[in-house]
Amino acid sequence: MAPEDSLTGILQVPLGCVTPFALYNESARGVSLLLDQGMRIKERCFFHPLSNDVTIAINTRDLDKFLSSIGKPSNYVDLEDNPPVGKDQPPDLAYVVPSDVPTLPDNIEKSATSVVPEKKDHVAADIKPEVKAKTAKTANNSKKDTLSNSLGSAPTFIDPDKFVEDILGKVSNVVLCEVNNENINQYGDQLGSIVSNNIKRNLRAEMQNIATMFKNTAYTDGFHAGIHSQRNRM
Incomplete structure (x- = not known):
């Protein structure tokens, strides 16, 4: 579409x-x-x-x-779905x-539509190339800032160190929940194997999903970098 x-x-x-x-x-x-x-x-x-x-x-x-x-x-x-759309029910x-x-602010839109050049080849005197260059430079800086903010907001799937820390944190939480005085008194020497089995049972599916997302993100990031590398060579 x-x-x-x-x-x-x-x-x-x-x-x-x-x-x-x-x-x-x-x-x-x-x-x-x-x-x-x-x-x-x-x-x-x-x-x-x-x-x-x-x-x-x-x-x-x-x-x-x-x-x-x-x-x-x-x-x-x-x-x-096919909702009714009309004058009183706009999408x-x-x-x-x-x-x-x-x-765009309303005043800019109004001024843009209200100004009509007198001649076909007429160019407003206050439009200068420097303004366009400045706007392009500002847009490029904005793109760089947005990209860095976007990467900074996705630590789990982009940063390997934080990815590992996230996994270790999940495992540690399960261990801390399982290892307590009540379970120690109840299971004794068998507590270690019970905790191990609970970690596998409770975290297996989640770890597989997280690893898959990390792989997909790495693939997408690599593909994106390859596209830009090819463009720079052209």
Whole structure:
């Protein structure tokens, strides 16, 4: 449904590739993602990472974690719903618009529409190339700041040290909950094996999900870096 230039320029994915992982790209920071609420009842969903020659299987819980790690909310809607839309019932999707998307003030919009040049080739005297250059420089700085903030908000899936700390913290919490005076008196020497079994039973699925998200994030990050490296060579 997106124009071709949006797929290649903003989402930075090839034609025919539909993937929520494209929101990882800095150029897509102003893009809103709508997900079908029917995905929540599915055990696995299949997406392309950033190319249409590889597929990743992931459940919606892990997808939500990934989107949260890059600062994107999960917006689930009923895409099969057909609500009445009219003059008194306009469609309202303002709640899914990213809060950092710039909007033009009313006075700028009015002044832009009210000024009509006298001649076809007329150029306003107060429009100077320096203003454009300054705006471009400011936009580039803004992109760099946003990217660093985005990476800083996703420590678990991007930073290996914090990823390991997160796993160790979860294991430590289980051990501290299991090792207490009551269990020591009740199980004695068998407490060690009981704690080990409880760790495996309680954390196996969660550890698999976290490891999968770490792998997917690393793959996406590597693909993104490769794309930029190829562009720099051209």
